[in-house]
Amino acid sequence: MCELLTFLKEASLEGYLPLTSSFQAMERFTCTFREVEEMALKHDILPLRYKRNQKTISTQEQYRLFQSTVLIIGCGGLGGFVAEMLTRIGVGNLIVCDGDSFEEHNLNRQNFSSPKTIGRLKAEVLKEHLEEINPALHVKSIPTFFDPMSDAKLIYQADVVVDALDNPDLKCLLAAQCHDAKKSFVHGAIAGYYSQFATSALLEPLYLQKGDGAEKRSGNPSFTVCFAASIQSVEVVKLLLGKPHLQAPLMGNLWEYELISL
């Protein structure tokens, strides 16, 4: 391992480890891409893919993200984009859960949905695409619908849980479960041009009455989905890095939102 580290130091260009050097290291030392990147990050060598993160996220923080596990419940609109953003920012372990398959009416907004993936399980398509983006990533796909009873163990495996569900009752149950398990939890929901967010909060006060949400009337356009997924992703990263996160539900009159308030 000491030899691997020496190799990585020597193979770095201007302090960054390029992909080609990682691949060479894999061959020479018979190890996985993940092991190479982990060794690099642990010893303050930044894989080149994170160069443009670096002014925002230090190499030590990058290592912390690499060691983190995020559970994403729902692989539709919100889940698909949250998963890609967390992959690109460098979260090392993702668990993606959804029993649904891609359908034609998902194509307007859902990441990784395409005519080719229609009919395939969303959780499995996500895993394939995410690991293609970053081979160092570990993705566990759970291609079944979230069940608060049987999936409680998943919550314990995660550092942060993302609510990307589209069912208000399940959203409330998940929030309550995370609250009981003392797990950080990031809620997001959209309808038409509108979205709402809350971090580590119970959701009953946001879902006072029974019945379908306004999205059944206003729809789920791509720009609102991506916007909401971005807010959720930055909340996850801030929770993982111990930075200040949302303290109260964020909703209504949303003209601008500082992505961090210090």
Place this chain on the structure above:
Amino acid sequence: MHVLVKLFAQYREGRFKVEQKEYQEGTTAQMIIDTLELERVSPLGVLMVNGRHVAPSYRLQEGDEIALFPKVGGG
């Protein structure tokens, strides 16, 4: 009594954003929701009076500010 009513998201469509309203003493939040026919648009998501979550049975006071949000659940 005077109550400032703030509507959000789909509740604004065909109604208003903010209006100062006059209600009888004893008016509850649910009565305001019914008068504005908000549930024809979407079930109620969030109800706040003076920035705090309250139940629909809350009786409004002079000078209260009530905020009403539709239920938003898309993912």
